[in-house]
Amino acid sequence: MDRYRPAEYPPFAVTVDLVILTVRDDTMRVLVIERAGPPFQGRWALPGGFVRPDEDLRQAATRELVEETGLTTDIHLEQLGSYGAPDRDPRMRVVTVAYLALAADLPSPVAGTDASAARWAPTADLVAEPDALAFDHREILNDGIERARAKLEYTPLATAFCGPEFTVAELRRIYEIVWDVRLDPRNFHRKVTGAPGFVEPTGRTSTRDGGRPAQLYRRGPASLLHPPMLRMP
Template sequence: MSGYDPSRYPAVAVTVDLVVLTIRADELCVLLIRRGEAPYKGRWALPGGFVRPDEDLDRAAARELHEETGLSRDDVHVEQLATYGAPRRDPRMRVVSVAYLALAPDLPGPRSGSDAAAARWAPAVDALAGNDRLAFDHELILGDGLERARSKLEYTSLAAAFCGPEFTVAELRRVYEVVWGDSLDARNFHRKATGATGFLEPTGTTTTRDGGRPAQLYRRGAAELLHPPLIRPAHDAQTRT
C-alpha cells in the first residue's frame, strides 16, 4: 500500500484464553494449566495461546480447547466471553486477549499442552479466591466467566450443557445449585423448570439412579431463552425488597 510505514504502528499480538467449566464430584471446576515458560513460569493460568497468522479467533479457541482437553467444539458449549486489552496485562508486549467460555458435563482429566508443565481441574471458587494467584489478568477473566455462566442459567437453557443427553429434574436442579452456590427448593424448582416453555422435553422413560421412586427423564428442548426465567434466589430476594 502506497505510503504505508509499518514502523509508525506499534506491534500488537492477539491471544485467546479459555474459561473451561465442568462439574466434577458435585463441584464447579475450572481448567487450569501450570505455565512451563516465562512470563509467570510455574504459576497457574487459564489455558490459551497466541492466535496463529493463518487462523481466526474461533479456530484458535477450538485448537487450544482440543490441545488441553482432547475435545472439539462439537463436544462442548463454547461462546465468546469478552476482550481484554489493558496495556500492561502481558509483560512481554502489548497483547489483546479474546476470552471464551466453554461448558460441558463431567469433562475428563485434562492433559497439558506443549507449553504447560501440568494441568488440573480446580474448584472455581478456590481459584477465584486467590489462594494460588493466577498469571496475567486471569482472575478477572475467570470472574467474568463465572458470572456469565451464573447469569445465563437464569434466562437461557445453558444449564443443560452441564447435563448428559438425558437427565432428571433433580440432576438439573443440582447443576443450578452447584453453579449458583445456593440450595433450591425441589418442588418449586420442578414447577419452574417444567413450566418454562420449551426448556425440557420428556423422553417417555424413567430412571431410579437418583434413588427412591422412578424419576422422569428429560432431554434439552428447543428453547434457547427461558420464559419465564429461573431467577437466582439472591436476585429474586432483591427484586422483592
Template sequence: MSHDHTAPPTASVAVDTVILTVPADELVVLLVRRANPPYQGEWALPGGFLEADEDLDDAAARELREETGLRPGEVHLEQFRGYGAPGRDPRGRVVSIAYLALVPSPPTATAGGDAADVGWLPVAEVLAGGTGTAFDHRTIVEDAVEHARRMLEHTTVAAAFCPPEFTISQLRRVYEIVWGETLDPGNFHRKVTRIPDFLVATGESTTRDGGRPAALFRRGTATRLQPPLYRAVDRSASARGQRRSTGR
C-alpha cells in the same frame, strides 16, 4: 479529509478459554501449569496466540481440542469478553479474547505444549486466591463464572452441564452449584417444566438419584428461557432498587 499514515501500535492477539464443569457437587475450571516464563510454575487458562491463518473462533476451538479432546459441536463454546489492559502481559502488549466452554463432565486432560501440568481446580479456590494464577486469569475466571450465572437465568445452557438424558434433580443441582444457593425442589420443578421447549420427557425413568424412580428428560429446542429463572441475589437487588425508586 485527512488521513493518519502513522503505523498502528504493535499488539499481539491471544485467546484464553475458561472451561467449566460441575462434577461431584463442585464447580471446577481447567487450568494448566506454565512450564516457561513468565509466571513459570503458576496456573493459567488454556490459551495461546492467534496464528497467522486463523480466526478467533478457530483458535478457541483449537485450544479446546488440544486441552480436552472436545470439539465446539460437542460442548457449549462462546466468546464473552476481551482483555487489553496495558501491562497485563510482561512480554509486551497482548489483547486476549476470552471464551467460555461448558462441558457435562471433566474430560481427561493431558499437559501439552508449554504446559508442565494440567488439572481441574475448584473455582472457589481459584477465586479466593488460594491458587496462584498467571497474568489476569483469576479476573477472567471470575468474569466467566458471573457470565455463566447470568446465562443460566436467561438461556437453556444449564443443560450443557448435564448428560444427554438427565433428571430434574440433576438439572436443579447444576443451578445450585453454579449459583451457589439452595433451590426449593418443588418450585424449581414447576418452573422448568412450564417453560416451553426447555425440556423434553424421554418416557424413561431412573433410580440413580436414589429413592423413587425419577423421570428422564433431554434438552429441548428452546435457547431462551421464557420466563427467565432468577437467582435470589438478583431478586434481592431488584427489590432494593424498587424500594429506592418508590421511596419505601
C-alpha cells in the same frame, strides 16, 4: 482524527484464553494449566495462546483447546469478552479475547506442549486467592463464572452441564452448584416443567437419584426461557 501512520504503532499480539467450566464431584471446576515457560513459569493459568495469521478467533480457541489439554469433546463455546490492559502481559502489548466453554463429564485433561500439567480446579478456590492465576486470568475467570450464572437464568444452558438425559433433581443440583444456593425442589420442578421448550420427557425413568423412579428429561427446543429462572438475592 488519528494522525499516526501505521509504522508508528507499537507491535502487539492477539491471544485467546479459555474459561472451560464443568461440574465434577459436586463442584463447579475450571480447567487450568501449569505454565511450562516464562512469563509466570510454574503458575496456573487458563489455557490459551497466540492467534495465528491464518486463523480467526474461534479457530484459534478451538485449536488451543486441543493442543493444550487434549480435550476434543464437542462442547458449548461462546465469546466472553476482550481484555487489553497495557501491562497485562510482560512480554509485549497483548490483547486477548476470552471464550467461555461449558460441558458435562469432560475427561481428565492432558497437558500439551506449552503446559507442565493440567487439572480441573474448584472455581471457588481460584476466585478466593488473588494470586492463584497468572496474568489477569482471575478477572477473566470471574467474568466467565458470572456469564454462566446469568445465562442459566434466561437460557437452557444449564443442560450443557448434564448428560443427554437427566432428572429434574440432577438439573436442580446444577443450578445450586453454579449459583451457590439451595433451591426448593417442588418450586424448581414447577418452574422447569412449566417453561415452554426448556425440557421434554424421554418416556423413561431412573432410580439413580434414590427413592422412587424419577422421570428422565432431555433439553427441549427453546433457546430462551420464558419465564426466566431468576436467581434469588
